[in-house]
Amino acid sequence: xxxxxxxxxxxxxxxxxxxxxxxxxxxxxxxxxxxxxxxxxxxxxxxxxxxxxxxxxxxxxxxxxxxxxxxxxxxxxxxxxxxxxxxxxxxxxxxxxxxxxxxxxxxxxxxxxxxxxxxxxxxxxxxxxxxxxxxxxxxxxxxxxxxxxxxxxxxxxxxxxxxxxxxxxxxxxxxxxxxxxxxxxxxxxxxxxxxxxxxxxxxxxxxxxxxxxxxxxxxxxxx
Numbered sequence: 001x002x003x004x005x006x007x008x009x010x011x012x013x014x015x016x017x018x019x020x021x022x023x024x025x026x027x028x029x030x031x032x033x034x035x036x037x038x039x040x041x042x043x044x045x046x047x048x049x050x051x052x053x054x055x056x057x058x059x060x061x062x063x064x065x066x067x068x069x070x071x072x073x074x075x076x077x078x079x080x081x082x083x084x085x086x087x088x089x090x091x092x093x094x095x096x097x098x099x100x101x102x103x104x105x106x107x108x109x110x111x112x113x114x115x116x117x118x119x120x121x122x123x124x125x126x127x128x129x130x131x132x133x134x135x136x137x138x139x140x141x142x143x144x145x146x147x148x149x150x151x152x153x154x155x156x157x158x159x160x161x162x163x164x165x166x167x168x169x170x171x172x173x174x175x176x177x178x179x180x181x182x183x184x185x186x187x188x189x190x191x192x193x194x195x196x197x198x199x200x201x202x203x204x205x206x207x208x209x210x211x212x213x214x215x216x217x218x219x220x221x222x223x
Contacts, residue, residue: 064142075108098163
């Protein structure tokens with residue numbers, strides 16, 4: 001594909017996204033029912049609760065979260081959804097939050113609550129959050145939310161960058177390959193071992209001779 005045709009393709013994608021009301025970079029987000037459900041739910045209120053958690057997170061908890069969000073220093077969007085290594089994000093819940101942020105297309109702090117852990121990412125705002133907080137009970141997400149919001153810091157020194165939507169690079173393998181055999185290394189190692197052997201032998205011989213001389217001296221004194 002030529003550079004011109006590639007640009008034309010990107011322009012068509014942007015136009016299509018705008019036509020359906022999506023942010024122009026929404027195609028970087030994989031199709032995920034949790035993401036689409038959260039974005040739909042946020043059109044009504046900034047807290048979305050997955051049906052799987054409907055019984056645990058009742059209306060009272062949602063009202064507490066909404067009240068706390070109203071006092072936050074930045075826009076906040078919360079999704080109470082299941083996560084884990086068996087989902088597309090492979091346990092990278094911050095990545096899931098980034099997908100939700102980009103799909104929603106609005107600046108703010110995006111939080112994903114799963115059981116007793118709350119994960120968060122900032123999106124296009126000059127702010128930073130604690131990353132994650134651990135709650136005491138999965139049935140009290142409002143307390144987790146409050147703790148997370150308490151840790152948000154706003155400052156002009158923060159860059160208003162988009163949330164991450166790609167997996168983190170694999171960790172660097174710190175294992176080292178075995179050394180290649182060379183004659184020089186073998187000779188060097190052999191000489192080193194020989195020198196240590198000679199030094200050890202000399203030290204032992206010196207101790208033996210010293211003891212022999214001491215015994216002879218004492219024996220000579222009795223005669």
